[in-house]
Amino acid sequence: MKILVGIKRVVDYNVRIRVKPDGSGVVTDGVKMSMNPFDEIAVEEALQIKERGECDEIIVISIGAKQSQEQLRTALAMGADRGVHVLVDEQIEPLTASKAILSVAQSEGVDLILLGKQAIDDDNNQTAQMVAALWDRPQATFASELAFTDGKVTAVREVDAGLEVLEVDLPAVISVDLRLNEPRYVKLPDMMKAKKKTIDVKSLEDLGVTSGAGVTSLGVRAPEGRQAGIKVETVEELVKELQARGLVND
């Protein structure tokens, strides 16, 4: 089995997000950037599948600016075999990312595409579903447990009502949720070794993908903030405040 894993470079999840004063986006200059946390879990899952002897090669792909190669290197240091960097300078839509991911998946002949459930910058939660649709193959999104047997995957999915079990045939697209695994740490020697692994740089054009018309942002604003309220000292005081707000009975 050959696995393709999607890696998006995003603002690190610990960064406190600030909206730019001109509303053109959020501040990213001088801000720590990382691999999307869900994608780390996707890489880890691919590595575990390979370590069980069920996979021969793990290819990681990132679509984005030049610096996306840093995140690809991290994935290679974790243990992925090689990288594909699709160099684009402008922001791209999930639909365009999906087409690029699928194009590489098809030319590489992969059996499984592992993506994150959502990128924590745009919180779109679309790419896996779109790749699966364009590929005309199954999707198992929000997976927290996977088992592979005879060309099939049984996925446990985290859904609002609990855990849903879905069985899909390979090839398939899987999007991973946080509880699927605990990603491994990268050690310095691994980082050095990863420098020798190859990253092919391609353009959307090379992949035969045209960036279609997507949504445009008319402006980004900060949300209506919540203010700190009051501190109460006793439970009696708390109950009184709740009563005053009509939230509990007098």
Place this chain on the structure above:
Amino acid sequence: MTKVLIIAEHDGEKLNSSTAKALTCGLDIGADAVEIAVFGAEGSHGVADQAANLVGVSRVLLLARAENSKPVSAVLAPQIAELAGDYSHVLAPSTTFGKDLMPRVAALLDLPSVTDVMKVISADTFERPIYAGNAIDTVKLPDGISTMIGTARPASFKAAAEGGSASVEAVETNATLPSHSRYVELRQQVSDRPDLQSAAKVVSGGRGVGSSENFAVIFSLADKLGAGAGASRAAVDAGFVPNDMQVGQTGKVIAPDLYIACGISGAIQHLAGIKDAGTIVAINSDADAPIFEVADLGMVGDLFELLPALEKALG
């Protein structure tokens, strides 16, 4: 003409409350007509009737066939893609159901999809949260687009009222349905407590609760208040409670009138799930916990002392 189609979410018997909220989003578009599509097993009339009973619905389409008995997106998406040609907008609730489904529909039509619509600005412009709700983006669809595909964030819309009387029409599509995806089962913990996503009050516990057994103090207060019970990711990861209780950026986004956070520090990913709550109460032993920066009522102390005392004080 603007004509909106809402994809109903249900469990085979009951319409999910998020459907009535997505309907309100659809009505906000100011469409000439808003219709609801119910996909279900043969004889799913009960759900269709509940949908027809919502105020503002012009017509309910019932797509009843054995393959539609469970919500498998690979099966539903081609059918919705076929219906979409008649509509200017097709929306589902932004739940795990809608988020799994609508991007698949969009890609089949080579269209973009708008996740988590929180406000309708106009028929082609919408607000949506990004960066775990720490920024709000106003997005505009490309000109000349045939259909807007997206999901409506339940916490941002009030449920449409009941008391309507739309007609229910059986509809069939010619879509070829795949057999590569098979629903196996839903593992669900049954609870008598109000559903987290529609509960007026919610009591949540975090890592500070310490164990599965200790969660009894959270459940006990929830029952006293007639509240739903929630949890932080840390509490779910530690195995104290099941995943369907997780509130936050990657769990459920809720908007109860009252939210009581106990032993929860207030990480941005957790706060993303409760930004629209009416009153937030925080009970935490650490006076510097970030949850107090957003809490309307904060109380510093040990939850194991305060929660039983609070229950008692409530009479």
